[in-house]
Amino acid sequence: MAGQGTAAVEIFADAQQQKLPINYLFSAVGGGGLISGLAAYTKAVSPLTQVIGVEPTGAASMKAAFKVGHPSTLPTMDKFVDGAAVKTVGELTYLNAHRYVDHLTTVPEGHVCTTLLELYSKAAIVAEPAGALSVSALDNFRTELVGKTVVCMISGGNNDIGRMQEIKERSLIYEGKQLYFVVNFPQRPGALKEFVNQVLSPDDDITKFEYTKKVNRGKGPVLIGIRLGNRKNAAGLQQRLQKFDPHYINLKENQTLYEMLV
Incomplete structure (x- = not known):
């Protein structure tokens, strides 16, 4: 001392x-x-x-x-x-x-x-x-x-x-500019393009995209990281995500899943 x-x-x-x-x-x-x-x-x-x-x-x-x-x-x-x-x-x-x-x-x-x-x-x-x-x-x-x-x-x-x-x-996470979600994604060509066009804002970017589990079904869970161009984009993004997949998981609200997957 x-x-x-x-x-x-x-x-x-x-x-x-x-x-x-x-x-x-x-x-x-x-x-x-x-x-x-x-x-x-x-x-x-x-x-x-x-x-x-x-x-x-x-x-x-x-x-x-x-x-x-x-x-x-x-x-x-x-x-x-x-x-x-x-x-x-x-x-x-x-x-x-x-x-x-x-x-x-x-x-x-x-x-x-x-x-x-x-x-x-x-x-x-x-x-x-x-x-x-x-x-x-x-x-x-x-x-x-x-x-x-x-x-x-x-x-x-x-x-x-x-x-x-x-x-x-x-x-970035603290500033609300980096978000992670688990989203059920259609397992077919063009699905990612639809997601980009329908869900993201023009100045948002995908920083991570990986299937967490391959399944023999029409959809599979995807871990997706999104870098917002502006933190104000978050509200609209989640509204559009809700339409894309009503059962999506926001990993900010689930620390255990975040630590395991990210």
Whole structure:
């Protein structure tokens, strides 16, 4: 905690040189060591600075601890934001965070992916998922931050290039632009062309198409991925899908099937 807290010493030294008050300090929360060190120093030198701890929605162990008043083990956990995916926070880090942190907030993993891509494309910053948490959380406080001086702690560059496809996929799903369905498809020539003409909007694309099971019937179940040109296309798409196959399955509503098939 003390070692990681030295980052706050540097932050406030820079702010003092520029004669800027720091109104908000955002940092990721995993086991709690970083946020504890940052918050303890911040409250010692700038009590009015709001310290915001940010956790991934699928691994919010500090939030769970705050709720019950002591470290509590999460029954399940999404490990995607691996640098902050902790089932149980430490006793000392919990006590420090509870004493010094002003607010905890959570960010969906898909939103973290969108932030990662924006940090890379717009600011040339290569961050790991946990490092992007602090920036992702700004959307949760957009009205309070107008006219304020805000510091986001972006830590960790442990981002494997092999994960980029998964990051893009999660980002698109979070933004509502990538959809997956299981659709009963006619097993005859021209069926796909009919689907494209009757169901898709002109700016939509098919990104995945595979029969999940070959059957000796007129129709068979197909896993189909659709990239929307505009998220507003989704409502019309599903209305047309309903006519094409009244029994289609939206995999967004069935996480088990999504994980098994996609």
